[in-house]
Amino acid sequence: MSHEILFFGGFLLFIILMLAIDLGLFSKSNKPVSFRQAAIMSAIWVTFALGFYVVLRIWGYELHDIQDFDRLTEITKRHLHNIRLIPGDFEASLALYNKNLALEYITGYVVEYALSVDNIFVMVLIFTSFGVPAQYYHKVLVWGIIGAIVLRFLFIFLGAALISQFGWILYLFGFFLVYTGINMFLHRSEEEEIDPKNHKVVKFASRYFSVYPTFVGGKFFHRENGKKYITPLFLVLLVIEFTDLIFAVDSIPAIFAVTKDPYIVFFSNIFAILGLRSMFFLLVNIIHKFHYLKTGLSFLLVFIGAKMLLHHWLDDWGFTTSHSLIIIISILAVSVVASLIFPKKEKQHPKNEAGKNAF
Template sequence: MSNEVLFFCGFALFIIIMLALDLGVFNKEDKEVSLKSASIMSLIWVSFAIGFYFLLRLHANYLHSIQNMDDLIAITAKHQHSIKLVPDNFELSLDIYSKNLALEFITGYVIEYALSVDNIFVMVLIFSAFAVKKEYYHRVLFWGILGAVVMRFLFIFIGATLISKFGWILYLFGAFLIYSGIMMFIKRDEEEEIDTKNHKVVKLASRFFPVYPQFVGHDFFHVENGKKYITPLFLVLLIIEFTDVIFAVDSIPAIFAATKDPYIVFFSNIFAILGLRSMFFLLVNIIHKFHYLKTGLAFLLVFIGIKMLAHDYMEKIGFTTAHSLYIIIGILAVSVIASLIFPKKEEAKN
């Protein structure tokens, strides 16, 4: 068994244990998640991501079993890392590689975490439209994010396979991200609505399964007179899964702008979406205050798209992963600070 498989299996086992503890120990009862609990869980998941950053920084060679200079050169070329190795100095070259790999991870993590905020806007709308009780939010998000982990795994490694065989796909991703950013900017002030009766997911699910007319506690399924129904809560779960697929179309190509290593794309993506649930409870009541955030995310997508299209030129002028990280953090910081300094007019009157 290769080091990559062992590393991945260890990571998967860690995620399974954390999710089992989350649902089976810390959240066995249906209850509204408090701001304190959400803050603690957010801090824990961010700490895990930072810890993983340092693991890569100190032991990046374990991931792809790099034992000598030839291995390092091969892996650097395979995953198109924008670094310059030092000939005849393996230790220094490995340190350069490890530093860059850790930066690629944290950059991908920040990108996914930032784009996940836009997902929170939609989740709030979905829960509100279906009148889901707050004590059931955690259960829906838990299973929704578990499904997202599986789908992201498939998307990422299929994407990585396509990129390795057809390099021009990166330019297609770049153009798509620029288009997505422009459309997000144009529609930034539009009020989104969820039609609970005519939503495409509701119509599709209703075609194959009988839908029970009301919620049955936290149950996703209900049996009555020998007939099995799906509940409205299960419809909410399906819509959240569908929404995540739509968001993944933007976020996964965006992370490939930070790194071409599929394992790093996966690790950064999963850490971010696992932290999304706690971040949802942390921001659910104040997300509307960050009204410039969509504008910031639009600029973020355009920047990442341009970086993918002009990758070779930017590499020649010395543009590094660290520079990308600084710009991404800068865009997000400006959008958040602007939202707080210049609140919406209706909020300013209150």
């Protein structure tokens, strides 16, 4: 347990340091994040994510302090790793474990990163509907990510505890993901709309707090005549957090289909979330071009759900994490390529005026 705490603690310290640097570099300037800045930050986060894959590939056994074959067998059974250990050959078995652990991590990362793209569609809609000035997108997203990390931590380790006690929950997750995927496919062509005044989060916050009618620069709170208000920008942050909570209900069970190790679920989830902000600024102006991506994500969810429902049979047939990764990447690649080959006819939409009174 001490090794797990040290490994996990070191990871959290790294994340805190990177977020502090991120906030210090960009948030104070209150300028829109350029495509170049977004590309650099995206490359940095992807590099860190791939670097962590290498760390697990070489030193993954350190996470659970595996020093002998008995401990390796215990961890493999506890987290249902789909590997066959080699009796009498600890070194070879440990190498198989590290390889599988790293593959589970990177597969979970790809799944979460892909599902995050659907989150970007909604974020664009939220910012547009609330008329948020572009220079404040970054501040909202960074604080939104910090909140998301806390929520994901609670969700993931609660989910892991439930799975360890009640194995049948995996089948419940599987049915839920298949249902969600089918529902997403059936409604893939519907355009989502957000009514700022009637959004449930706005109504809830307005009931308990005084809301200032206009944006006040990049402030979340404003004091006037001795009275403290929350600003529309803070309401947008609450809506973003609520939206991520809804997405977490899909994405976290999806990664549990890849690995049952809660630490690996957390690592892959958090690296994908951290890359979401920079990916948002990369895709914000071209996200509409990937119109088949939602179709691809629906197939992805159905595949992952089916994998959870059939995992015992798939294990017997020799279906491995590598096979899952290949199928997941293939689904995403086909949806992206199809979007580029068969572009959707553009529709003219009236744009909200940034910075207008949202309430």
